[in-house]
Amino acid sequence: MARFAKKGKRAVPGINTGSMSDIIFMFLFFFMVITTIRESSLLVKIKVPVASEVSKLERKSLVSFIYVGQPIDKKYGTESRIQLNNAFASVKDIREFITREREARDEVDRPLLTTSLKVDEETRMGIITDIKQELRQVGAFKINYSTRKGSVVQK
Numbered sequence: 798m799a800r801f802a803k804k805g806k807r808a809v810p811g812i813n814t815g816s817m818s819d820i821i822f823m824f825l826f827f828f829m830v831i832t833t834i835r836e837s838s839l840l841v842k843i844k845v846p847v848a849s850e851v852s853k854l855e856r857k858s859l860v861s862f863i864y865v866g867q868p869i870d871k872k873y874g875t876e877s878r879i880q881l882n883n884a885f886a887s888v889k890d891i892r893e894f895i896t897r898e899r900e901a902r903d904e905v906d907r908p909l910l911t912t913s914l915k916v917d918e919e920t921r922m923g924i925i926t927d928i929k930q931e932l933r934q935v936g937a938f939k940i941n942y943s944t945r946k947g948s949v950v951q952k
Contacts, residue, residue, distance in 0.1 A: 816928070834868030837883045840873075841866035846918040848944035859909050860941070861898040865924060877920040879928065888924075891931040913941040 843866045854860055864880040879886050881894045899907050913931055916925060932940060 837880075839864060839869070840880050840885060841868055841878055841917070842885070843915050843917045844919075845943050845945050846914060846935055847947040849946075851944055851946045854911065854913075854941065856909070859902070859906055860911050860913050861895065861909070862913050862915055862943075863928060864893075864915045865920050865928070867919070877917065877924055879924070888927045888931050891928060892935045893934065895935045895937050909939075910937070911939045911941050912937050913943055915943040 804882065820855075841864050843864060865877055866880075867875055868878050868885070873885065879888065881890060886894065895912065899910060902910060914925065929940065932938075
């Protein structure tokens, strides 16, 4: 029998990196598609109350949010404050806020605008009543209260 001799050590071939950029762009595109961008950063603490009957909103693009709760930063105090977009506001600022939100939408969508109140469960009802009165004055009658689903426990 004949013997075959190896003429030298064979090197392991290098990894083909030609499609590496395609894979990276595919991952980048995937994460861009699934990521949602937060419209405003919260300046108030919000733990929404629990509700037993919950329904989802149809079109979230037609929702304007009003946040109410204790400020995260203690230099703003411990009383509940109103946040519109990225700034603290007073009840009087709600009228201008709703007007700007309406003007930013198409005329066809304006009657469908909903105002969602994201309110901390420890907030007193007086500030909520003031907000609702101001919304009534500006003609924003579609109001939604943001909650989390669960069973309501009586205290």
